[in-house]
Amino acid sequence: MKALRNLLDKQKPHFLKGGKFEKFRAAFDSVETLLYVPDKVTSKGAHIRDAVDMKRTMIVVFIALLPSLIFGMWNIGNNHFLSYGEAHGFWANFLYGLFKMLPIIIVTYGVGLGLEILFAQIRGHEVSEGFFVTGLLIPLIVPPEIPLWQLAIAVAFAVIFGKEVFGGSGMNILNPALLARAFLFFAYPGDISGDKVWIADKADAYSGATPLGDAMVGDFSRFTPDAALDMFMGFMPGSNGETSTLMVLLGGILLVATGIGNWRIILTVFAGGYVMGLLFNMWGANEYMNLPAHYHLVMGGFAFGAIYMATDPVTAAQTKKGMYIYGFLIGMVSILIRVFNPAYPEGVMLAILLMNVFAPLIDHYVIEANIKRRLKRLKLATK
């Protein structure tokens, strides 16, 4: 470790202003702060500079994503072999999935970080850490068979138009990972919907439909009473990392325990989804509406969206009351889109993007209401 520190210290002057490699300062800086806690100290006043900076925060999210990632890799292999009617051990499944997912992860990070470094260099500021997590989220929410060139375009679109045009990480209105997925969904619908894409290299005769896909076309044969547990565990075809509600919850517990993910949003998203499911049960106009409400929470990317996407601190509502409203509406709108709109089998992505747009408005009215309430109290007190 000491040798690494020495090496960095020795190279540092070259990258500072006036050095040989001044042009690559942003790249050097990002490597250095990734490896070591920055040595910036406060020189005046009694402010505490916490060691938990943005990079440390992002690493916790990264760790929280690992269960989903590992399960996702195993699940890709499992579903692939199942479609041929074979059963293999853990390692065979896992390795198959690993080799399917590695190119996706590499392309995502390569394109995303490349653009981030380019923009940081042009603008002369540090490479922001935002893409560290985004780059892992994107591979988890695309199908295993996604063509890599489409993925590269989607990532570039998300980074440039979702983030950099607004001024970089922390300034974005929409969640960049979801924006990348929305881009794929609208630009190349054939490769990200239907029943062909969710299992890697599947046998032709085998149905690769996800539960959502089945529900959308009105086939409810798979929703037997114990199917809910199966869906909770995640042994079904789907996007790479979101099938298992259990693994997502594991990560969610870590996020809530470390205070990085906001429990208010997570809880209200689930509550909103469940309430909407119950409302549909009461209405019961068709078979989809009669589907027991708890199925909605374990199908598709609902849990993944609730825990990793809706809680994105940049794009979510900031006030406490606002978070409740924001989360609840995400849950409700997701299920609403699922059941009502036959063109979009999964509504979580669109619901979160929609509420991202409304988050500042929600905050505005929460703050206004607070100001009004306090003014009233002041008037009563001074009367």
Next chain:
Amino acid sequence: MSEEKKEREPLFSSKNLKLLKEPLNMSNPITVQVLGICSALAVTAKLKPAVVMTLSVIVVMAVSNVVISLLRNGIPPRIRIIVQLVVIATMVILVDQVLKAFVYDVSKQLSVFVGLIITNCIIMGRLEAFAMSNKPWPAFLDGIGNALGYGVILIIVAFFREFLGSGTIFDIKVIPQGFYDFGYANNGLMILPPMALITVGVIIWVQRYRNRALIEEN
């Protein structure tokens, strides 16, 4: 009468040329003044309707600018908007009928947007701001210039949207079949209106990058 005695301004004096050129760049109606966005979103999925739309706007704008300029001293200020609208509406109906008679399929594609040229903010804006206080010839040039500035952006946007979204240019396939066999697919998002907005945004970005004078102070 006194004006007659003065030396006549040449038809294409630098001042008049400026009227023609400015709207193409420095005061482009779409990218700088951000007018006429709605039709820029609606008719740019393919090049053909975009070109027809451009031609229609050029005709409507040039003629109504001249007509209003000729009438400018006779129009009572209080009802000038109504008068302007009548002139524009007349021209739009003429253009619409011509399109229906000669290029029916394009006219169907443009559908309501030909009629909506009446509400194109650029036309009303130029009538109000320029034709009402200038002579017919400069008004004519101003009309052509602004309509061209509008059309250039429309055609650029339509080019990218048709090329990337449908793989064609003027409905002629330009991306070889081999690409598709290799796994290339048309970008479905480019056909949807949001991408027109984003493409316009990119054009504004490029324009401002090249022309720093357009960037606001703050």
